[in-house]
Amino acid sequence: MDEVKVIEIKKSVFESNEKDADNLRKELKDKGIFLLNLMSSPGSGKTTTLIRTINLLKDKLRIAVMEADIDSDVDAIKIKDATGIQSIQLHTGGMCHLDAEMTRQGLDALELEGVDLAILENVGNLICPAEFDTGNSKNAMILSVPEGEDKPLKYPLMFSICDVVLINKMDVMPYFDFNLEKCTEYVHMRNPKAKVIPICAKTGEGVDKFAQWLLDEIENWK
Amino acid sequence: MHELGIVFYIIRDVKEVARENNVDKVKTVVMDIGEVSTIIPDYLTDCWRWAADKEDLLRGCELKINTTPAMTYCEDCGNEYSTAQHGKKCPHCGSDRTYLLRGNEVEIKEIIV
Ligand SMILES: Nc1nc2c(ncn2[C@@H]2O[C@H](COP(=O)(O)OP(=O)(O)OP(=O)(O)O)[C@@H](O)[C@H]2O)c(=O)[nH]1
Ligand SMILES: [Mg+2]
Ligand SMILES: [Zn+2]
Numbered sequence: 001m002d003e004v005k006v007i008e009i010k011k012s013v014f015e016s017n018e019k020d021a022d023n024l025r026k027e028l029k030d031k032g033i034f035l036l037n038l039m040s041s042p043g044s045g046k047t048t049t050l051i052r053t054i055n056l057l058k059d060k061l062r063i064a065v066m067e068a069d070i071d072s073d074v075d076a077i078k079i080k081d082a083t084g085i086q087s088i089q090l091h092t093g094g095m096c097h098l099d100a101e102m103t104r105q106g107l108d109a110l111e112l113e114g115v116d117l118a119i120l121e122n123v124g125n126l127i128c129p130a131e132f133d134t135g136n137s138k139n140a141m142i143l144s145v146p147e148g149e150d151k152p153l154k155y156p157l158m159f160s161i162c163d164v165v166l167i168n169k170m171d172v173m174p175y176f177d178f179n180l181e182k183c184t185e186y187v188h189m190r191n192p193k194a195k196v197i198p199i200c201a202k203t204g205e206g207v208d209k210f211a212q213w214l215l216d217e218i219e220n221w222k
Numbered sequence: 223m224h225e226l227g228i229v230f231y232i233i234r235d236v237k238e239v240a241r242e243n244n245v246d247k248v249k250t251v252v253m254d255i256g257e258v259s260t261i262i263p264d265y266l267t268d269c270w271r272w273a274a275d276k277e278d279l280l281r282g283c284e285l286k287i288n289t290t291p292a293m294t295y296c297e298d299c300g301n302e303y304s305t306a307q308h309g310k311k312c313p314h315c316g317s318d319r320t321y322l323l324r325g326n327e328v329e330i331k332e333i334i335v
Binding site for chain 1: 224226227228231232234235236239243245249260318327328329330331332333334335
């Protein structure tokens with residue numbers, strides 16, 4: 001009775017998610033669906049930027065959106081009202097990020113026939129989403145001017161995994177000491193390959209450059 | 223909140239190992255957690271208690287956490303140093319061309335049954 005046995009595991013807790021994510025990525029590739037994972041702190045302008053971007057691209061691409069939130073539907077409704085495209089809300093049930101399994105459930109709830117581009121607005125947070133691969137084709141993030149230029153130094157992982165960094169709310173530059181050059185330098189310290197695009201989601205300025213980046217990436221990925 | 227997500231992953235992996243080994247009660251789960259991982263051990267054990275007690279396999283099971291030291295390597299002078307003490311800047315030569323060698327892992331080391 002009461003014999004004790006030790007079973008060695010030695011396995012990273014992220015490993016199962018990484019496997020799920022790689023499988024999902026492969027399946028989406030076979031279906032020809034490009035998945036963009038968009039991350040930022042709460043309120044940096046993810047939803048506003050998406051609305052602008054979708055309105056620029058919706059004649060060229062069939063797009064579907066998943067809005068992840070801890071518990072509300074406002075973003076999904078905003079997207080649908082402002083763009084007319086299909087958008088659903090994913091509730092994370094208190095979790096601070098989405099993983100590959102939750103992303104798959106979201107995709108299953110969408111009508112994917114003919115869709116070229118699926119966009120995931122991740123939970124507003126600069127730490128946790130960076131650790132969980134969602135199975136996306138590319139990662140994008142938004143840093144807004146009021147947050148400060150030092151964020152790449154404070155949240156290195158997030159910046160190191162992003163393919164594109166949008167610097168949003170350029171219209172409020174006069175009110176903040178935000179040095180765009182320095183910020184770009186910090187981003188490149190973390191990730192020399194990241195593309196940095198200054199935008200103003202409020203007026204739409206610069207959003208066309210992001211839309212073009214997306215079109216190019218989708219073309220290269222095909 | 224982050225910690226709760228991690229707990230669900232641990233439970234999922236431990237359940238699988240238990241099934242493979244025909245185990246019906248786990249006494250202890252031992253974790254190796256890096257000094258500079260984003261996990262706060264106290265939160266992790268709190269979340270663990272709450273979630274583990276909902277599972278027959280893990281009721282009363284203890285979560286033991288070993289903290290593993292974080293080390294950074296300097297590309298300019300080739301030295302290794304403690305990340306927690308010195309951060310990104312090399313204490314030997316002042317360079318910031320450095321990268322983390324280890325110390326951000328969140329690993330299930332073993333289970334005791
Ligand atoms: N001045 C200014 N305000 C902006 C800009 N972009 C977004 N905002 C405002 O910032 C606030 C948050 O924008 P959202 O698009 O909801 O941000 P979000 O990242 O989706 O927020 P969460 O989903 O809650 O994390 C809103 O009041 C927007 O009107 C901008 O370029 N300039
Ligand atoms: Mg939003
Ligand atoms: Zn050095």
